[in-house]
Amino acid sequence: MLAETLAAIRPADPGAIAAARAYQDRLTKPRGSLGALEELAVRLAGAAGTSPPPMPEPAALAIFAGDHGVHTRGVTPWPQEVTVQMVANFLAGGAVANAFAAQAGVPVTVVDVGVAADLPDAPGLVKQKIAYGTDDLSKGPAMSVDQAVRALEAGITVARDLVASGARCLITGDMGIANTTASAALIAVFAGRDPAEVTGRGTGIDDATYQLKVDVVRDALRTNGLSGAMTAPSEALRALAAVGGFEHAALAGFILGGAAARVPVILDGVIAGAAALVAAALDPAATDHCVAGHRSAEPGHTVALDHLGLHPLVDLELRLGEGSGGLLAHPILCAAVRVMHDVATFDSAGVTEKPV
Ligand SMILES: O=C(O)c1ccc[n+]([C@@H]2O[C@H](COP(=O)([O-])O)[C@@H](O)[C@H]2O)c1
Numbered sequence: 001m002l003a004e005t006l007a008a009i010r011p012a013d014p015g016a017i018a019a020a021r022a023y024q025d026r027l028t029k030p031r032g033s034l035g036a037l038e039e040l041a042v043r044l045a046g047a048a049g050t051s052p053p054p055m056p057e058p059a060a061l062a063i064f065a066g067d068h069g070v071h072t073r074g075v076t077p078w079p080q081e082v083t084v085q086m087v088a089n090f091l092a093g094g095a096v097a098n099a100f101a102a103q104a105g106v107p108v109t110v111v112d113v114g115v116a117a118d119l120p121d122a123p124g125l126v127k128q129k130i131a132y133g134t135d136d137l138s139k140g141p142a143m144s145v146d147q148a149v150r151a152l153e154a155g156i157t158v159a160r161d162l163v164a165s166g167a168r169c170l171i172t173g174d175m176g177i178a179n180t181t182a183s184a185a186l187i188a189v190f191a192g193r194d195p196a197e198v199t200g201r202g203t204g205i206d207d208a209t210y211q212l213k214v215d216v217v218r219d220a221l222r223t224n225g226l227s228g229a230m231t232a233p234s235e236a237l238r239a240l241a242a243v244g245g246f247e248h249a250a251l252a253g254f255i256l257g258g259a260a261a262r263v264p265v266i267l268d269g270v271i272a273g274a275a276a277l278v279a280a281a282l283d284p285a286a287t288d289h290c291v292a293g294h295r296s297a298e299p300g301h302t303v304a305l306d307h308l309g310l311h312p313l314v315d316l317e318l319r320l321g322e323g324s325g326g327l328l329a330h331p332i333l334c335a336a337v338r339v340m341h342d343v344a345t346f347d348s349a350g351v352t353e354k355p356v
């Protein structure tokens with residue numbers, strides 16, 4: 001399924017990009033006056049292969065949840081059981097993601113790809129558990145390559161199912177206590193950066209814990225024999241298995257699945273950024289279908305977005321995850337595309353253009 005999905009991904013269409021850019025200039029507004037929204041609409045046209053691009057609605061949020069063996073190293077102040085407790089909170093509608101999703105009119109799906117407990121069946125819960133949490137990435141591979149592929153395929157399946165039910169925009173969400181450590185390790189590997197440059201304070205840690213966290217990321221890279229920027233697809237799978245989480249792998253699959261369906265994928269924060277680096281290493285064209293919803297406060301997120309060449313739409317110092325930043329960005333995507341559907345041209349409205 002992974003190979004089939006990768007084979008289906010098409011890069012942005014230069015003809016649609018050129019047509020969208022030319023059309024932007026005919027709309028009744030000074031050229032360039034919508035700033036980054038114009039480029040956003042042009043990118044979406046390229047990704048869809050048609051200008052104007054289709055409206056990116058309805059959207060759907062998928063929150064991928066997993067636990068992390070590296071939790072035992074003390075990289076986060078939160079107990080591991082908060083992951084499963086927050087999954088219950090998402091399903092009950094009580095989390096920030098639910099509030100933002102209600103505001104944006106976006107349905108929420110929660111996917112268990114690796115939480116360390118069994119969950120009862122519930123509406124909105126998709127059970128795709130690969131294992132009860134990863135192994136400690138600082139002691140050896142977090143998971144096997146086979147598990148990484150199965151988690152990727154779980155993400156592809158969720159993307160396919162949401163698109164089959166009518167979603168025309170996918171939003172990434174994540175939940176996993178300790179997952180900013182795995183994110184930092186992935187970003188260090190895929191962007192070829194030193195762990196100190198890409199490790200952040202996650203949910204909030206003191207200076208001593210921060211130092212420990214950087215050392216844990218360093219241990220992870222050394223123990224797993226990872227260094228330099230990984231780009232070849234076979235290396236990418238090994239690196240993902242070595243230092244990723246099940247939610248990172250599933251999110252990478254979700255991105256690839258959206259890209260294959262030519263449906264835009266709004267990336268949330270640092271966990272999605274790390275997953276997008278994995279997806280890009282498997283197929284660089286996947287990035288053409290991604291929009292950076294926001295810039296997280298985690299330093300590794302900025303590194304990941306720079307490496308991907310993506311510009312965040314919202315910059316509010318959020319560091320929550322769950323898809324919160326992606327949800328805030330969705331109305332911005334809709335507005336950018338609606339301009340291309342609704343706004344009159346100088347010709348049609350009889351508005352005089354500025355002399356050249
Ligand atoms: O989205 C982000 O950029 C982000 C930044 C910091 C923390 N988080 C969330 O907080 C959890 C991980 O934080 P930590 O400190 O336990 O590694 C996990 O559930 C993430 O969704 C998310």
Ligand SMILES: Cc1cc2nc[nH]c2cc1C
Binds near residue numbers: 078174176203320321
């Ligand atoms: C309470 C809480 C909510 C979260 N949502 C995403 N990550 C989280 C981490 C914690 C600790």
